[in-house]
Amino acid sequence: MTQRTECTLQLPLTPPSTVQKKRTNCDERGTDIEPRRLLSQLKSKSRRRTPFHCLKKNRIPKNSVLEIGSASKPSESHKLNYLKSVLNDCENIVMITGAGTSTHCGIPDFRSQKNGMYTKCAATKSLFDMNSIYSDTEQIQRFNQLITSLRELSCKSTPTPFHQFINKLAQQGRLRRLYTQNIDSLETKLPSFCDSVQLPSTAPYPVLIQLHGSVHYTQCTKCNHVTRLDPSDFHEGTDNSKPLIPLCKHCAEIERVREIAGLRLTGVGKLRPRITLYNEPHPEGDIIAEIANLDTKTKSVDCLMIVGTKLDIIGVKQICSNFNHNLQKRRQMGKFVVIFISDELPDRKIMDIFGESGIDLIVHGDCQRVPEFA
DSSP states (O other): OOOOOOOOOOSOSSOOOSSOOOOOOGGGSOTTOOOOOOHHHHHHHHOOOOHHHHHHHTOOOTTEEEEGGGTTSGGGHHHHHHHHHHHHHOOSEEEEEOGGGTGGGTOOOSSOTTTOHHHHOGGGGGGGBHHHHTSSHHHHHHHHHHHHHHHHHHHHOOOOHHHHHHHHHHHTTOEEEEEEOOSSOGGGGSTTOOOOSSOOSSSSOOSEEETTEEEEEEEETTTOOEEEOOGGGSOSSOOTTSOSSOBOHHHHHHHHHHHHTTOOOOOOOBEEEEEOOBTSOOTTHHHHHHHHHHHHTOTTOOEEEEESOOOOSHHHHHHHHHHHHHTHHHHHTTSOEEEEEESSOOOHHHHHHHGGGOOSEEEESOGGGGGGGO
């Protein structure tokens, strides 16, 4: 009977490496290698004072007024420290801006007591009224001249120091939303923003919301096609070869195709600047209302900053009122503040928006100086 002998494998299952690995001691490593930090060290480094603690420390009486021109005076130091806390520590800011942020560039505002377009000439207001603009040839010519001049001013202007401050907030991730009533589109010249010409119907929504449109775009009254505004189309009656109200080239092209195909012609629409006028429904009113409703119910919002506006537009006034109402508890806890910045003190209509809660700080003076304290 044959006996079976067991054979054990002595060779390695994988061939040995022919390259000898160099073993280095920790002390022999280069000085450019940073050792791993412990979790406790990471936590301690990431800690920072919350806006709540900063604002509570510098709390001031409601409706306090800080005069920008006198900010260096010792009597203004406490209010100035409060402003600095807001500018540097608030982490989720909603800003509402008006024409006062662009007057530094030479772009006129509308309602200021000194240089407002409506103050200087009451007839100018009718040029922003849908019921008046297209009433006669002279009104159309004046409207075209106004739009082209505002567009030219906007093209020549550069963002102001306050616009740069807005851009800084956006880059730091501290600006939740910017609602601008301006139609000059200066914000779109900043790196952090682009034209929000047509808002998306669903989230995510852009940071920049142009409430009243832009003088840089036109929209067809028939097909709603949006194009860049060509100033030569909006002449003052000097070009007899063109109509005072320009026709939509997109519609005209469709009509030519239909004619060749033997189909019934449906007509050509007319172009108008894509701005919202008085006495007309807002084309994106429902979307803006949804965005504003979302913002006013967001508990992480810690600051509403109102800059360069008299809040005469009903829709904008309603946004401010909703913030004051929906975040009332956070205001009482000092976790949500309202700052008003303008070269004109708020009137009774503005104060009534915020009721008994008032405004946490009124900054009276040129908004272009505000970035000095950030």
